[in-house]
Amino acid sequence: MPPRYSKLLHCLNIQATWQFVAERLNQAGIDDASREATIVLQHVTHQPPAEFFANLQRMLLPEEREHVEQILSRRLEREPLQYILKSACFYGRDFHVDARVLIPRPETELLVEHVLTRAPDLPYAVAPRMLDVGTGSGAIAITLACELENVQVVAIDRSAAALQVARANAAKHMVSDRVSFIQADLISAIGMQVDAIAANLPYIPTADIPGLSAEVSSFEPRAALDGGASGLDLIRVLCLQAPTLLKPDGWLFLEVGQHQAAEVAGLLSDVPIWTATDVLRDLRGIDRIVVARIRRHTAQ
Ligand SMILES: C[S@@+](CC[C@H](N)C(=O)[O-])C[C@H]1O[C@@H](n2cnc3c(N)ncnc32)[C@H](O)[C@@H]1O
Known part of the structure; x- marks a missing residue:
């Protein structure tokens, strides 16, 4: 059963959640934890970079919190973020990727x-x-x-x-x-x-x-x-x-x-x-x- 973080993420705004995710990834020895945390939060909140950084104080919606939890659990099991998000950037274009x-x-x-x-x-x-x-x-x-x-x-x-x-x-x-x-x-x-x-x-x-x-x-x-x-x-x-x-x-x-x-x-x-x-x-x-x-x- 993957770990759950509902209590920890409860009531957190985007910025605090970002920090929480970055810390957990960093503690797990994942390189580039800050960058990955940004990608996770941008993905979950469906915000382009400019809007994302302007809205860091917004509270996460319950479904967004749930989504962050799911992504974080899988990433802490070392599954690549690209597979979790089903997306990889290559030569400036987005490609669907998964375990295949x-x-x-x-x-x-x-x-x-x-x-x-x-x-x-x-x-x-x-x-x-x-x-x-x-x-x-x-x-x-x-x-x-x-x-x-x-x-x-x-x-x-x-x-x-x-x-x-x-x-x-x-x-x-x-x-x-x-x-x-x-x-x-x-x-x-x-x-x-x-x-x-x-x-x-x-x-x-x-x-x-x-x-x-x-x-x-x-x-x-x-x-x-x-x-x-x-x-x-x-x-x-x-x-x-x-x-x-x-x-x-x-x-x-x-x-x-x-x-x-x-x-x-x-x-x-x-x-x-x-x-x-x-x-x-x-x-x-x-x-x-x-x-x-x-x-x-x-x-x-
Ligand atoms: C290193 S991956 C490269 C995938 C992609 N071209 C890229 O650069 O991201 C190698 C690919 O070669 C395929 N492959 C392995 N052996 C093969 C073979 N004998 N004939 C054709 N494709 C093969 C694998 O299934 C895999 O998709």
């Missing part, structure tokens, strides 16, 4: 940023075709479709449950006509040539998963995390498969884990079909994105 999909991360926004930067340079830049392999919530595919008005994206996932979430997100962002969804193992089921492949596949080594934060190891889908013994099982296969689908001059964009970029870049630069292999850092200075381009003439 990985919560999209800021590192992946960087992957999208690099795809967008190179979009004018794609083989058929006017109306490119792209693949998002391991689409999860659809964050990459849908963002690309929102940002590039003529792009067609095929979003692939092995998980039917993840694809349900991704389809709903595509409808929400009104790009269902330009993003199609396929349940498949990597790109084996795709029969067309594409200008770019983007992938944020599972890359955590199996043995490292229990050591991740409870938010990740106990709540995010195992199939979205587990990259096999080395972490690179799926990425290695995709590197081998990608040349069969990429047009000459097409690009491959891969998100990788800490300490994996050199190995992945090596896998690609060792094969002469690839050129312009590059590694890009995330905001923490970690080598995070591996980019490679197929040679123009692929005589074999």
Whole structure:
């Protein structure tokens, strides 16, 4: 039975409730407790930031108090706030997320940023075709479709449950006509040539998963995390498969884990079909994105 806080929250105004929530989260060792408390109170009171800060003295309604209690109980069990609120922000847009999909991360926004930067340079830049392999919530595919008005994206996932979430997100962002969804193992089921492949596949080594934060190891889908013994099982296969689908001059964009970029870049630069292999850092200075381009003439 989760703890209840009715007495403690009784008669508290928004500001005092915010303080109470922030303290409880902080005591539980949750990073960013103040920010999370603000998100919880804004969510529960349905107030945009400007109004929220102008109304801090307002008393919470009984149903709002109840809602805060429910959220706090779940969060203290380490369930990620994004799953509780069914919402994650990615590239400035709101995505529905729940336990069926990985919560999209800021590192992946960087992957999208690099795809967008190179979009004018794609083989058929006017109306490119792209693949998002391991689409999860659809964050990459849908963002690309929102940002590039003529792009067609095929979003692939092995998980039917993840694809349900991704389809709903595509409808929400009104790009269902330009993003199609396929349940498949990597790109084996795709029969067309594409200008770019983007992938944020599972890359955590199996043995490292229990050591991740409870938010990740106990709540995010195992199939979205587990990259096999080395972490690179799926990425290695995709590197081998990608040349069969990429047009000459097409690009491959891969998100990788800490300490994996050199190995992945090596896998690609060792094969002469690839050129312009590059590694890009995330905001923490970690080598995070591996980019490679197929040679123009692929005589074999
Ligand atoms: C790390 S999550 C990334 C989700 C999303 N692209 C993002 O960046 O937030 C990896 C996704 O790959 C999917 N996946 C795992 N193995 C796969 C495979 N063999 N073929 C296709 N998708 C796979 C998982 O179901 C999961 O949704």
